[in-house]
Amino acid sequence: MxxxxxxxxxxxxxxxxxxxxxxxxxxxxxxxxxxxxxxxxxxxxxxxxxxxxxxxxxxxxxxxxxxxxxxxxxxxxxxxxxxxxxxxxxxxxxxxxxxxxxxxxxxxxxxxxxxxxxxxxxxxxxxxxxxxxxxxxxxxxxxxxxxxxxxxxxxxxxxxxxxxxxxxxxxxxxxxxxxxxxxxxxxxGDISRSAPTPRPPVPVGEYADVLLFRGTEGPLVAELQRLLRSAHPEFAGHLAVDGDFGPETEAAVRVFQRRTPGLKVDGIVGPATAAALRLNPAPATAVTA
Missing domain, CATH: 3.40.80.10 (Peptidoglycan recognition protein-like)
Incomplete structure (x- = not known):
């Protein structure tokens, strides 16, 4: 089947x-x-x-x-x-x-x-x-x-x-x-029992274009690192503000997600995580993936 x-x-x-x-x-x-x-x-x-x-x-x-x-x-x-x-x-x-x-x-x-x-x-x-x-x-x-x-x-x-x-x-x-x-x-051809179509919530607004993950580089990553360092020094105070989304930045994002109700713990900064962080989306991103 x-x-x-x-x-x-x-x-x-x-x-x-x-x-x-x-x-x-x-x-x-x-x-x-x-x-x-x-x-x-x-x-x-x-x-x-x-x-x-x-x-x-x-x-x-x-x-x-x-x-x-x-x-x-x-x-x-x-x-x-x-x-x-x-x-x-x-x-x-x-x-x-x-x-x-x-x-x-x-x-x-x-x-x-x-x-x-x-x-x-x-x-x-x-x-x-x-x-x-x-x-x-x-x-x-x-x-x-x-x-x-x-x-x-x-x-x-x-x-x-x-x-x-x-x-x-x-x-x-x-x-x-x-x-x-x-x-x-x-x-x-014909499919007698088709899979249901997922209907996830679709975040909109100023965070709709935010997507940061390991390997991403650029000003918005630096803004993320700066925000995590200043707002959450207990687990992100050590982060370098270098605009390179590496393993330490991912680990800090995961800690933030784990502590924030409603967020998936995946180390990816999409619209929901960006909104929860109140990340300033103004810096241009380098995401082209």
Whole structure:
């Protein structure tokens, strides 16, 4: 029987369900142990273009100087080759909102698919510069994952639908998401018992764009460290105000969350934790994940 509850933890079944969909899968070395920690629960799929027709699976697995990989769980080349690069959390979603995803938490709830494609432009017609092999490999990947989670195609979204306002993202370019979802649903077929759609509270207001976690750098991290040091010297007085969200900053955030009713203890500063801290969101952040 298909699952009808959210999948908690990493998608260890990813390679198996893709192959069952008829996809000739390439396994990037070390994918079973690659990721930025574990998923909270998997609620759907997020689709991206890389910005280059020639982006390789290695570039997704290892990342770039300003953002350490993995940058998604899957990579799809223009010839339709699908490579699984990671099973753990990947930095692909960043800041954003969608009704069934906790604000700014897409990385911990969505499987990311990066397609080697320039995207052409935000106004390009559907499937312009998307080879059939690449497009239909994308459809099969999304269908396989959604079906495994007993979900409809509605649980596949574009990065632009989640992060368009917060980050100005427009990927996947030249993809009409409604038409893509139509094709994915046709591939999925009927689901007799679909999983319930989560409806988390959606924090709004001045903290809606705050997302800080280990590895983040910039003025807002320094502001966080400064605030923790001054307001909570008993457990954060030792913090260096260096704008680098390292293990000591994460540990201090966890202590604050543990002492504050209603907060999840995860070491991540999203809208709820930022509001509880009364963090000044004015400094620009360096978050691009």
């Amino acid at each position: 298909p699952r009808t509850t959210p999948w908690a933890g990493d998608p260890v079944w990813l390679a198996d369900v893709l192959r069952a969909e008829g996809i000739e899968l390439v396994e990037f070395p070390g994918w079973q142990n690659r990721g930025h920690g574990d998923f909270k629960d998997i609620r759907g799929v997020m689709v991206h273009h890389t910005g280059s027709d020639n982006a390789t699976a290695a570039s997704i697995a290892y990342g770039r100087p300003d953002l350490r990989g993995p940058l998604s769980q899957l990579h799809i080349a223009r010839d339709g080759t699908v490579t699984v690069v990671a099973v753990g959390v990947a930095w692909h979603a960043g800041r954003g909102m969608y009704p069934w995803i906790p604000t700014n938490m897409g990385n911990w709830h969505l499987i990311g698919i990066e397609c080697a494609n320039s995207g052409t432009s935000p106004t390009a017609p559907h499937r312009h510069n998307w080879p059939d092999a690449q497009y239909f490999a994308l459809v099969k990947c999304c269908a396989a994952i959604n079906r495994r989670l007993s979900q409809t195609a509605a649980r596949t979204i574009g990065h632009k639908e989640y992060a368009g306002r917060a980050q100005g993202k427009w990927d996947p370019g030249a993809i009409d998401m409604d038409l893509l979802r139509r094709d994915i649903q046709a591939q999925i």
